[in-house]
Amino acid sequence: MADISLSAATPVVPRRRFRWSTVVDHAILITGALIMFLPLLILVQTASTPDVETMKYGPGLYFGDQLDDNFRKALFEASGFSGENTGLAMFKNSMILGLGFAFGKIIIGMMAAYAIVYFRLRFATFAFWLIFTTLLLPLEVRILPSYEITQKLGLLNSYTGLIVPLIASATATFFFRQFFRSVPEELVEAARIDGAGPVKFFIDILVPLSQTMIAAMFIIMFVYGWNQYLWPTMVTTEEGMYTLVRGIKQIVQVLQGGNEIPEYGRANVLAIIAVLPPVAIVIFFQSWFVKGLTESDK
Amino acid sequence: MAQVTLDSVRKIYPNGVEAVTPASFQIKDGEFVVLVGPSGCGKSTLLRMIAGLEDITEGALCIGENVVNTLDPADRDIAMVFQNYALYPHMTVRKNIAYGLKNRKTPKDVIAQKVDEAAKMLNLTDYLDRKPAQLSGGQRQRVAMGRAIVRDPALFLFDEPLSNLDAKLRNQMRIEIKALQRRLGVTSIYVTHDQVEAMTMADRIIVLNGGRIEQIGTPSEIYHNPASTFVASFMGAPPMNLVAAEMQDGRLSFAGLELPLASSLRGPVTLGLRPEDLIIDSHGPLAMEVELIEELGAHRLLHGQVDGQRLTVHLAKEEQVALGPLRLSCRVQNLCLFHPETGARMEGGFAFNLAQTRQEERV
Numbered sequence: 001m002a003d004i005s006l007s008a009a010t011p012v013v014p015r016r017r018f019r020w021s022t023v024v025d026h027a028i029l030i031t032g033a034l035i036m037f038l039p040l041l042i043l044v045q046t047a048s049t050p051d052v053e054t055m056k057y058g059p060g061l062y063f064g065d066q067l068d069d070n071f072r073k074a075l076f077e078a079s080g081f082s083g084e085n086t087g088l089a090m091f092k093n094s095m096i097l098g099l100g101f102a103f104g105k106i107i108i109g110m111m112a113a114y115a116i117v118y119f120r121l122r123f124a125t126f127a128f129w130l131i132f133t134t135l136l137l138p139l140e141v142r143i144l145p146s147y148e149i150t151q152k153l154g155l156l157n158s159y160t161g162l163i164v165p166l167i168a169s170a171t172a173t174f175f176f177r178q179f180f181r182s183v184p185e186e187l188v189e190a191a192r193i194d195g196a197g198p199v200k201f202f203i204d205i206l207v208p209l210s211q212t213m214i215a216a217m218f219i220i221m222f223v224y225g226w227n228q229y230l231w232p233t234m235v236t237t238e239e240g241m242y243t244l245v246r247g248i249k250q251i252v253q254v255l256q257g258g259n260e261i262p263e264y265g266r267a268n269v270l271a272i273i274a275v276l277p278p279v280a281i282v283i284f285f286q287s288w289f290v291k292g293l294t295e296s297d298k
Numbered sequence: 299m300a301q302v303t304l305d306s307v308r309k310i311y312p313n314g315v316e317a318v319t320p321a322s323f324q325i326k327d328g329e330f331v332v333l334v335g336p337s338g339c340g341k342s343t344l345l346r347m348i349a350g351l352e353d354i355t356e357g358a359l360c361i362g363e364n365v366v367n368t369l370d371p372a373d374r375d376i377a378m379v380f381q382n383y384a385l386y387p388h389m390t391v392r393k394n395i396a397y398g399l400k401n402r403k404t405p406k407d408v409i410a411q412k413v414d415e416a417a418k419m420l421n422l423t424d425y426l427d428r429k430p431a432q433l434s435g436g437q438r439q440r441v442a443m444g445r446a447i448v449r450d451p452a453l454f455l456f457d458e459p460l461s462n463l464d465a466k467l468r469n470q471m472r473i474e475i476k477a478l479q480r481r482l483g484v485t486s487i488y489v490t491h492d493q494v495e496a497m498t499m500a501d502r503i504i505v506l507n508g509g510r511i512e513q514i515g516t517p518s519e520i521y522h523n524p525a526s527t528f529v530a531s532f533m534g535a536p537p538m539n540l541v542a543a544e545m546q547d548g549r550l551s552f553a554g555l556e557l558p559l560a561s562s563l564r565g566p567v568t569l570g571l572r573p574e575d576l577i578i579d580s581h582g583p584l585a586m587e588v589e590l591i592e593e594l595g596a597h598r599l600l601h602g603q604v605d606g607q608r609l610t611v612h613l614a615k616e617e618q619v620a621l622g623p624l625r626l627s628c629r630v631q632n633l634c635l636f637h638p639e640t641g642a643r644m645e646g647g648f649a650f651n652l653a654q655t656r657q658e659e660r661v
């Protein structure tokens with residue numbers, strides 16, 4: 001007894017063994033991280049330097065004092081002719097696009113998957129594979145007809161036109177289908193006996209069970225929607241409807257006009273702002289994200 | 299509460315499997331009926347048809363007075379307990395139990411009161427605010443029971459509700475379920491492949507084999523008068539000994555055993571002997587070679603051979619035994635004869651000369 005308590009009282013701290021392989025691993029990882037980080041640093045550096053200097057010397061090694069100023073300009077001053085595309089307005093548009101895109105895709109994907117998995121439709125499997133093959137047809141392939149339809153419906157320069165044509169989602173449908181199929185059959189049967197109809201079962205049981213899956217989908221789809229460039233560029237011609245990603249382009253575009261110095265600082269501040277929400281969302285939801293894609297709490 | 303009537307209810311799955319051949323029986327109000335049979339014999343299918351989770355291919359099913367063939371499960375006034383409990387994982391115990399009532403638009407205060415009652419009955423009061431994942435297997439089982447009883451259904455359906463529990467808990471829950479059913483007096487159908495559960499819980503047992511009903515009867519009828527070798531070997535632990543015997547000139551002979559039987563049967567028969575009907579008797583007619591002794595505490599099982607055929611003997615713990623040769627006699631009033639090929643019970647042709655049997659109780 002005495003021996004045991006004695007040895008327990010003086011815990012031996014094991015000395016970590018020094019290993020070259022660990023050092024090499026870390027060196028590689030740190031180098032990689034720095035390389036990935038470099039563009040961001042340049043972004044911040046440019047954003048803080050006066051445009052003239054950037055124009056003359058390119059990205060430099062020292063941070064300037066313009067960050068404040070550029071920030072204010074970027075957020076509150078319009079860059080175009082109409083005076084509507086302030087950073088704030090574009091941020092709002094991007095937000096609407098990202099959220100609308102994510103929620104729309106989740107809702108539609110979930111409902112499609114629900115129909116395919118839980119109802120005895122005659123061509124459910126066929127329909128599913130049909131939906132699945134549309135993964136091979138991204139927006140870029142069908143962009144002209146999509147544009148034409150949107151235009152004919154008079155949806156150019158509207159949030160509806162920005163979001164709805166992109167909203168059908170094979171990816172979300174696929175993931176939700178796989179998830180629903182893993183929900184035990186007995187749960188459905190218990191709910192049926194408990195008097196829950198199809199709508200109640202969906203809302204009371206399936207949606208809460210899919211929480212983590214929804215969160216994972218939300219991240220992917222929000223970032224995807226937020227970063228859309230081509231479609232917003234085509235659909236929005238009014239400056240008031242510009243999204244951030246599109247707006248940055250417009251600021252730098254002045255270069256091609258020739259007379260003015262492009263507002264690098266301002267554009268880069270916008271770029272920083274454009275990067276933040278996706279990062280924030282990923283950080284905020286990341287534990288859910290991993291859970292949603294790997295485990296299921298049923 | 300209600301009686302359940304099946305009239306030639308049959309199930310053929312879309313892939314052509316006939317899982318249940320036309321089955322007819324009636325379950326009385328308040329009765330506890332156990333469906334028992336080996337895996338794949340169609341027990342779940344039959345139960346799920348009664349629940350409305352599976353379409354009935356042919357036949358009529360009545361719960362109470364009404365034919366319910368086309369009724370939705372929710373409208374059949376039934377409650378079901380599943381093997382894996384099927385609790386809603388994201389709801390607390392309270393919500394799980396209340397969900398069925400809530401969907402039926404029961405007033406809030408009534409729900410609260412009923413849930414509390416059920417929880418008290420099942421010793422779940424302390425767990426009402428937990429999620430199913432935070433409960434033990436037995437507690438989950440109770441929640442599943444609670445979900446069934448709050449609704450005051452006309453019929454309880456159980457599909458192997460205890461098979462995920464360990465042996466000790468299974469015994470305990472078995473008693474609890476039975477007691478609860480007695481107390482509530484709700485007609486119940488209980489599916490199991492465990493013959494001990496069937497024997498101990500049932501008012502009546504329905505033995506299924508390959509989609510066909512082999513026998514319906516009280517546990518003691520099933521045990522003492524099995525309708526076929528299948529029932530005889532399925533019910534009872536250890537199962538009935540089935541040995542090849544011979545009928546000739548009104549005498550049944552097996553090994554050294556010679557029994558006068560008032561029967562016109564001739565030729566080979568299958569003789570069924572319950573292990574507990576075999577007795578050690580130094581002057582007995584049967585010579586057994588004991589090969590293995592199974593010690594079970596309250597009693598012992600001897601496994602060995604008589605005349606080259608396997609035989610099991612059930613002995614009280616006081617009796618002294620050793621491996622090697624042993625002489626046995628048997629209590630003849632419990633003998634059963636079966637057709638050697640079909641395995642069906644041979645009733646008519648087999649009547650003991652009772653007077654003689656009493657005399658020769660120990661042959």
Ligand SMILES: Nc1ncnc2c1ncn2[C@@H]1O[C@H](COP(=O)(O)OP(=O)(O)OP(=O)(O)O)[C@@H](O)[C@H]1O
Pocket residue numbers: 311312313315316317335336337338339340341342343344491
């Ligand atoms: N959905 C289905 N489609 C086709 N055949 C099925 C289906 N479900 C069950 N079967 C078949 O019907 C037969 C009876 O199945 P059932 O599930 O009723 O057996 P069980 O007696 O409950 O067995 P267990 O004790 O293993 O649960 C089996 O042969 C099975 O293969």
Ligand SMILES: [Mg+2]
Pocket residue numbers: 341342343
């Ligand atoms: Mg089964």
